[in-house]
Amino acid sequence: MTSAATETSPIHLTGEVLAVKKVGAFRHVTLVAPGVPERFRPGTFLAVSVGEAHLARRGFWIHRARPTGGYGATVDLVVEPSGVGSQWLATRPQGTPVEVTGPLGRPFALPKDPVNCLLVGEGYAAAVLFPLAERLRERGSVVNLLLGAPNEAHLLSALEARRTARSVSVVTADGSVGQQGTIASAVREALKRSEADVVYAAGPPAVLHEVAAAAEEHGAWSQTALERPMACATGLCQGCPVPVIGEDGIARNVRACVDGPVFRGDRVRWAEL
Amino acid sequence: MGRAVIPDQRVFIASGCGGTGRELAAYVDLSLLGGFVTRSITLDPRPGSVGTRIAETPSGLVNSIGLQNPGLETFLALELPWLVKQGARVHVSIAGTTLGEYADLARRLGRAPGIHGLEVNLSVPDAPGLNVFDVREPFHAASVVAACRREFPRDLPVRAKLRPDVSRIVESARTVAEAGADGVVLTNAAPALMPDGRPGGLSGPAIRPLALRCVADVHMALPELTIIGAGGITGGDDARAFFAAGATAIQVGTGLLHDPTLASRLLRELDEIGDPP
Numbered sequence: 001m002t003s004a005a006t007e008t009s010p011i012h013l014t015g016e017v018l019a020v021k022k023v024g025a026f027r028h029v030t031l032v033a034p035g036v037p038e039r040f041r042p043g044t045f046l047a048v049s050v051g052e053a054h055l056a057r058r059g060f061w062i063h064r065a066r067p068t069g070g071y072g073a074t075v076d077l078v079v080e081p082s083g084v085g086s087q088w089l090a091t092r093p094q095g096t097p098v099e100v101t102g103p104l105g106r107p108f109a110l111p112k113d114p115v116n117c118l119l120v121g122e123g124y125a126a127a128v129l130f131p132l133a134e135r136l137r138e139r140g141s142v143v144n145l146l147l148g149a150p151n152e153a154h155l156l157s158a159l160e161a162r163r164t165a166r167s168v169s170v171v172t173a174d175g176s177v178g179q180q181g182t183i184a185s186a187v188r189e190a191l192k193r194s195e196a197d198v199v200y201a202a203g204p205p206a207v208l209h210e211v212a213a214a215a216e217e218h219g220a221w222s223q224t225a226l227e228r229p230m231a232c233a234t235g236l237c238q239g240c241p242v243p244v245i246g247e248d249g250i251a252r253n254v255r256a257c258v259d260g261p262v263f264r265g266d267r268v269r270w271a272e273l
Numbered sequence: 274m275g276r277a278v279i280p281d282q283r284v285f286i287a288s289g290c291g292g293t294g295r296e297l298a299a300y301v302d303l304s305l306l307g308g309f310v311t312r313s314i315t316l317d318p319r320p321g322s323v324g325t326r327i328a329e330t331p332s333g334l335v336n337s338i339g340l341q342n343p344g345l346e347t348f349l350a351l352e353l354p355w356l357v358k359q360g361a362r363v364h365v366s367i368a369g370t371t372l373g374e375y376a377d378l379a380r381r382l383g384r385a386p387g388i389h390g391l392e393v394n395l396s397v398p399d400a401p402g403l404n405v406f407d408v409r410e411p412f413h414a415a416s417v418v419a420a421c422r423r424e425f426p427r428d429l430p431v432r433a434k435l436r437p438d439v440s441r442i443v444e445s446a447r448t449v450a451e452a453g454a455d456g457v458v459l460t461n462a463a464p465a466l467m468p469d470g471r472p473g474g475l476s477g478p479a480i481r482p483l484a485l486r487c488v489a490d491v492h493m494a495l496p497e498l499t500i501i502g503a504g505g506i507t508g509g510d511d512a513r514a515f516f517a518a519g520a521t522a523i524q525v526g527t528g529l530l531h532d533p534t535l536a537s538r539l540l541r542e543l544d545e546i547g548d549p550p
Contacts, residue, residue, distance in 0.1 A: 009299035012534045055477050055531045056329045101533060231327040231334060232530035235296030237289070238312070238341050239327035239530075253321050253341060258296055272323075 010104050010234070011035045017096040018071055024153040026124050027079045027090040028063070034073040036102050037065035042132035043225055043262040044103035046075060047233035050088040057233040058085035059257070061202070061225070062103060063127035075102075078127035078156065104233055105261045108132050108200055108223050114140035118196035118220075119165075120211050122148045122183050122203030126156045128225050129202055137164045144194035145169070148183040148207070152176040167194065184210040191218040201225065201265070205273050212265025222265030228256035243269040281540050282307040283512075287503050287526030288366035288392060288434070289313065289338065294356045297529070301537040304360030307522055311348070311356075313368040313394045316378060318344035322399070328468050333479030333505075334527055335465050337399040337472065340368055345378060349385055357387030364390040366434070368397055369406050372416055379421035379431070391425050393418060395449070396436035396461035398474025411445055415452035422453035430455040432501065437463045437483045439490065446491045446498060456499030458524065459487045477527040481505030485518050492519025507535065509542030 015033035036046065040062055047057040064076040081090040092098065111117075117136050119129045126147055133143045145165045149155035150173045158168045170178025171186045179186070183203065191199065191214055199218075201211040202225040215222035231239035235258030242256045244267045251269065254260070289312040291297045303309055321341025328335045342348070348365075356363045365382050369375035375393065382388055395408045395417065408414040414433070422431045433449040435442065437460035446457050462474025463483060484504025492500055502520030506512055507528040515523045528535045 012300060012532070049531060053332055054329060055332070055334050055527060056327065057531065099532065229325070229327075231336075232533070234292075234300075234530075234533045236292040236533065237327065237336070237530050238292075238321065238338050239336065241321060241326060241341070258292075 008039060010039070010102050012099070012101040014097050015100045017092045017094055017098060018074060019094060020090060020092065023157065024155065025080060026154070026156070027081060029077045029079050029089055029092075030074050031077065031098060031100065032072055033075050033100055033102070036075055036100070037067040037073045040065035040075070040103045040131075041107035042135050043107035043128060044105050045128075045261060046077060046100055046102035047104055047230075048085070048089055049099035050085040054084065056231045057101070058089070059104070059227065059230055059233050059261075060089070061125060061128035063130060065131065078124045080124040080154070101234060105257055106259070108225070108262050110135065110139060111141060111198055114142070115197040116142045116144070116195050118144045118146060118190055118194045118199045120146045120148075120183060120187060120190070120199060120201040120203070121156070122207045123150075123154050124156065125202040125204070125225065125227060129200060130161060132200060133161055133164045142166050144190065144196065146171070146183065146186060146190045148172070148186070148203070150174065183207050187211055187214045188218070191215065191220065196220050198223070199265070205270065208265065209270035212268065212270065215265055223262055224265045224268065225262050226256055226260050226268070230257050233257045243272040245269065279544060280305045280307075281543055283516075283522040283543065284536060284539050285364070285501060285522055285524040286310055286529070286536060287524035288394065290526035290529050293352050294359065294361060297533065297536075298359060300533040301540075303356070305540055306536060307362065308364045308389060309356060309361040310364045310366050310392050310524065311352070312342055313340055313366040313397070314342050314345055314348050314378070315340060315368050316345050316370070316374050318342065318347065322471070324471070325467065325469060328473075330475065330479065333475050333477035334530070335467055335473045335475050336462065337467050337474070339399060340397065340403055340405070345381060349381075353385060353387065362389040363387060364392050364432075366392040366394050367421075368394045369417070370404050371406055372420055375406065375417045376420040376424050379424035383425040383429070388429065390430040390432065391421060392458060393421050393431060393433045393454075394461070395433050398436065398462040398464050399472045401472045411448035414445065415448045418449045418452040418454045432456040432458055432499075434458040434461050435487075436461050437480060437487050437504065439483065439486050442487045443490050443494045446495060450495060450498050456501060457491065458501045458503055459491060459520070460484045460504055476505070478505035478507060481511065485514060488515060488520050489518040507531070509539060512539060512543060
């Protein structure tokens, strides 16, 4: 590599679609991407090129990273086919070459000492919390999970998480599984019950805003994984601004892709997003 | 891969498409490039535009970044030294609110160590509302170039980046050349509209034929003028088309956003064919 590239630098390569599995409203896409799992840390993401005519890259959360396995180094992405890019990826046949770059962005910050953690995820974005849960558990922290979705089809299965989490709560807007409700209506109770010192959240901005505010009231730190539309996903273009208050107390726009995607919840000027 | 890539003076990174340089350095050795052009630097920091900044359109992107940059002081303190240390040949793109501001930027950048050239942005595509000195009239563009040329060290190039306005491109190029520009960058993004109705700039392969036409027309009329071609270059063949039209070097911009390894790929592709410089 080049002089300024390091072992933690993202890499760009032609990966390959290994499998696409339909799970409810989502597709679990497994890509062979040598070098990416080795560099992966929970909270980082993968940028995917969706054909020549579409110049902007699409970012996807990495749900699982396996450096070694029967098919070599693979990453799992959870995709909700909603826009042009996600539909493109979700419909690729096995063996399709795909241009990818990753892992990109700043990962979740992990506590130095074991603490009580609450992980809050809405919809497909909750995917990013599962490798985080494992990592926190390995480091001795207590993991509590709160998952939300409009309905069962949009709920990420919490089965695996039950192995790593002390508690798992589920809320759906239509009550099809778990308690009827939303993240916004359930997060304060979950914070109290888990006695969380740190809250990790992933989901739409409105949900993150709610969680960050609740964490603040509760006196907990929050780390939010923020998804924004991006053009390059690599920090080159300034196309994904996030209004924040910097460590120096000065308001500025930073880039979701390289200065995030994980931000301290109390640093983001949510109302201006 | 495998074989060492040699520096190629003909491959530049276009303004606004290489981040601060640090982000791009993961994908290409900056010291192997002909130049790294910074995003446009203004005297004071600019927060950039609010709302959607980049939208996709077939084979192109429309952007309205609003000149977000940390301002001259912070650029000189935090960004330039790192670039110089990497061995990058730094060309600073500048945009000003007034003629005096352009002159001020040129003077202060001229004193900063390690700068290889100045690129005067005379074609900010989303300028309306940004409070940028109006240079649509060639006379004003010439005043800006003359002021920058006067203030910037004589042995370093001052180049003007122009918009792809085919019907006026020769006139614009001649005017800035007569005002002292050592070359022109053809071209910037084309003035366009964002989906929400704000002014923006269209870039990418969608404008390549337009940019090529500008290069060809200017080269025909002003064969002695140095032309750096830019506009939708995504590979060696595109670069060669610009060389054939009269450019002596090229810049890659939007293509890098799609493939961050484009610059290193270009270095290889141009090296393999062994084109004469």
